[in-house]
Amino acid sequence: MKVFAIALNTGREAIRNKILYSIMLFACLVTGIAGSFGSVSIGDRMKFVKDFSLFSISMFGVVTTVVLGVSLLSKELEKRTIYNLLSKPVARWQFLVGKFIGMWTVLILMMGLMTAALFLLLFALEGRFDWQVLAAIAAMILELGVLLAVALFFSTIVVTPVLGGLFTVAAFIAGRSSPWLLYFTRNDQPPFVRALINVIYAILPHLDRFWVADRVVSGHPLPAGYYVDLVIYGVAYSGVLMVLSMVIFRRREFV
Amino acid sequence: MTTPLIELQAVSKTFRSNWTFRPLHAVADLSLAVMPGEVYGLIGRNGSGKTTTFKMLVGLLRPTKGKVLWNGTPLSEPSQRQTIGFSPEQPYFYDYLTVFETLNFYGQLYGMPTRARHKRIDELLASFHLEPKRKARMRTLSKGNMQRVAVAQAIMHRPRLAILDEPMSGLDPAGRKEIRDMIGQLKNDETTVLFSSHVLSDAEAVCDRVAILMQGALQEVVTIDTANQPPEGFKIVAMTSGDGPLRQLQAAGLTARPLPPDRVEVSVREQAQIFDAIAALQGLGAGVESVNPVHQSLEDRFLHYVPKDGSASD
Numbered sequence: 001m002k003v004f005a006i007a008l009n010t011g012r013e014a015i016r017n018k019i020l021y022s023i024m025l026f027a028c029l030v031t032g033i034a035g036s037f038g039s040v041s042i043g044d045r046m047k048f049v050k051d052f053s054l055f056s057i058s059m060f061g062v063v064t065t066v067v068l069g070v071s072l073l074s075k076e077l078e079k080r081t082i083y084n085l086l087s088k089p090v091a092r093w094q095f096l097v098g099k100f101i102g103m104w105t106v107l108i109l110m111m112g113l114m115t116a117a118l119f120l121l122l123f124a125l126e127g128r129f130d131w132q133v134l135a136a137i138a139a140m141i142l143e144l145g146v147l148l149a150v151a152l153f154f155s156t157i158v159v160t161p162v163l164g165g166l167f168t169v170a171a172f173i174a175g176r177s178s179p180w181l182l183y184f185t186r187n188d189q190p191p192f193v194r195a196l197i198n199v200i201y202a203i204l205p206h207l208d209r210f211w212v213a214d215r216v217v218s219g220h221p222l223p224a225g226y227y228v229d230l231v232i233y234g235v236a237y238s239g240v241l242m243v244l245s246m247v248i249f250r251r252r253e254f255v
Numbered sequence: 256m257t258t259p260l261i262e263l264q265a266v267s268k269t270f271r272s273n274w275t276f277r278p279l280h281a282v283a284d285l286s287l288a289v290m291p292g293e294v295y296g297l298i299g300r301n302g303s304g305k306t307t308t309f310k311m312l313v314g315l316l317r318p319t320k321g322k323v324l325w326n327g328t329p330l331s332e333p334s335q336r337q338t339i340g341f342s343p344e345q346p347y348f349y350d351y352l353t354v355f356e357t358l359n360f361y362g363q364l365y366g367m368p369t370r371a372r373h374k375r376i377d378e379l380l381a382s383f384h385l386e387p388k389r390k391a392r393m394r395t396l397s398k399g400n401m402q403r404v405a406v407a408q409a410i411m412h413r414p415r416l417a418i419l420d421e422p423m424s425g426l427d428p429a430g431r432k433e434i435r436d437m438i439g440q441l442k443n444d445e446t447t448v449l450f451s452s453h454v455l456s457d458a459e460a461v462c463d464r465v466a467i468l469m470q471g472a473l474q475e476v477v478t479i480d481t482a483n484q485p486p487e488g489f490k491i492v493a494m495t496s497g498d499g500p501l502r503q504l505q506a507a508g509l510t511a512r513p514l515p516p517d518r519v520e521v522s523v524r525e526q527a528q529i530f531d532a533i534a535a536l537q538g539l540g541a542g543v544e545s546v547n548p549v550h551q552s553l554e555d556r557f558l559h560y561v562p563k564d565g566s567a568s569d
Contacts, residue, residue, distance in 0.1 A: 001363060001366060002363065002364055002366070004363075005360060005363035005364055006364075009349065009352070009360050012351065012352070012356070013349055013351050013352070016351035017351070079347050079350075080343070080345065080347040081347050081348060081349055083310075083315060083343045083347065084341070084343055084346075084347065084348070084361070084405075084408070085364070086314065086315060087313035087314065087315060087336070087341040087343070088333075088336065088341075088361065088364040088365060089333050089334050089335075089336040089337045089364070089365065089366070090333055090364055091333045091334075092333075253315065253316050253317060254310065254315040254316065255270065255310075255316065
């Protein structure tokens with residue numbers, strides 16, 4: 001119940017925050033513009049519209065996750081609302097899990113609204129719903145969950161939200177481009193470099209796996225098993241990060 | 256013997272500067288015991304360790320040394336705070352929540368069932384005159400109303416111990432009286448109250464005992480029950496004419512001072528000295544008007560520990 005109360009409160013605060021609406025309005029506008037750009041694109045118009053819209057939705061989701069994710073803790077500390085909250089019979093893990101669930105729910109709602117806008121656009125242009133797009137959006141939502149756990153983790157170890165944001169963005173870029181790291185594990189590299197790169201590769205979130213929009217748009221959907229693996233990986237990665245965050249946050253004092 | 260509801264045993268809290276690691280002793284070897292049903296005050300200047308002590312009691316800080324006991328057992332788990340209510344010094348709330356939502360949220364954190372929560376919110380809004388502000392966003396409230404909400408959320412679940420850090424700050428005289436009355440009501444309901452204040456008269460009015468802190472160390476625990484306290488001395492007032500009797504009393508070794516018009520006041524420390532002083536006054540033809548015990552005020556006691564150069568402040 002306490003986790004639920006914190007989640008609900010986090011969600012309520014985020015939903016009443018005007019920044020969220022600004023980001024969403026902008027995202028819907030960009031999706032709408034994709035529709036008009038489609039008419040002047042070379043090649044398959046609908047492919048361009050879907051590609052551009054899914055990329056926009058993903059990017060707006062990532063920006064929102066980073067901005068709101070790193071402020072989850074810093075805002076509580078800055079406004080000192082955390083003093084009141086943690087003086088109650090609330091365990092530190094309940095606080096973190098509540099914050100995560102609340103913010104992820106908001107992100108899911110936001111993604112849902114942007115998806116609805118995209119579906120309307122696609123229906124207006126194609127006269128039918130492309131349900132495969134939903135698979136790409138579902139993968140994005142999972143990716144945002146992982147990224148939110150990353151943001152929360154950095155929030156527990158750094159002091160300023162700016163630094164937390166920078167680390168999260170760096171983790172996102174590195175995570176989306178992690179397969180490129182494997183290039184350095186070829187046999188012509190010294191063994192310690194290969195070992196180091198392999199460790200870094202294992203630690204980084206493999207966010208590239210969550211980007212399935214290209215396959216969906218080009219008409220080569222992935223098998224259901226891939227999505228099951230994705231869910232397992234996302235839950236496990238976020239879970240480990242949340243546990244680490246809880247261990248760090250448990251020791252924290254509030255002067 | 257009754258077990259204290261909350262007890263600090265030789266508790267110290269030392270902070271270290273981020274860069275030089277120089278230690279700052281916020282609380283030093285503090286021991287105090289708050290008995291069930293008592294109203295206990297912590298008074299001290301800014302930086303004397305009151306808020307740090309409260310934060311250690313509610314788990315926001317960990318003691319560097321010493322133990323905090325709740326009902327005789329070490330206070331370490333959040334679940335032990337189920338029957339403790341805390342109102343921080345500066346009440347900060349979520350801006351976008353309404354007064355009702357704020358109280359409801361904290362009620363949920365105490366695990367109160369919905370119906371009991373809503374009933375209690377209605378009671379608190381009525382007793383703190385916050386009913387018209389029920390749907391007002393927290394960011395629109397005045398400092399006084401914010402303070403009222405802070406106290407209301409601390410006693411939302413009818414705690415056994417209410418810890419109120421400066422609950423009267425920012426309140427006008429009527430608001431302060433309201434909080435004083437509320438503390439009295441809590442006492443009647445057998446709730447133990449531990450609170451801090453800068454206003455000594457407030458502490459004197461509501462507390463059973465007051466601990467004076469200076470630079471993180473306990474100086475004295477004062478029992479406020481003046482009726483049952485031995486007096487610090489006695490003052491005898493007598494009617495005289497002219498300066499002659501005064502000089503003669505002083506020459507006889509008594510502490511005397513003129514009290515216009517046409518009176519002298521003689522101070523004695525022991526009860527046995529009263530009769531000698533009265534005899535001396537009567538011998539000089541002075542008519543004794545009154546003999547009163549002298550109790551040192553809390554302010555006198557407090558000021559006794561404040562260095563004259565003001566070096567104890569932060």
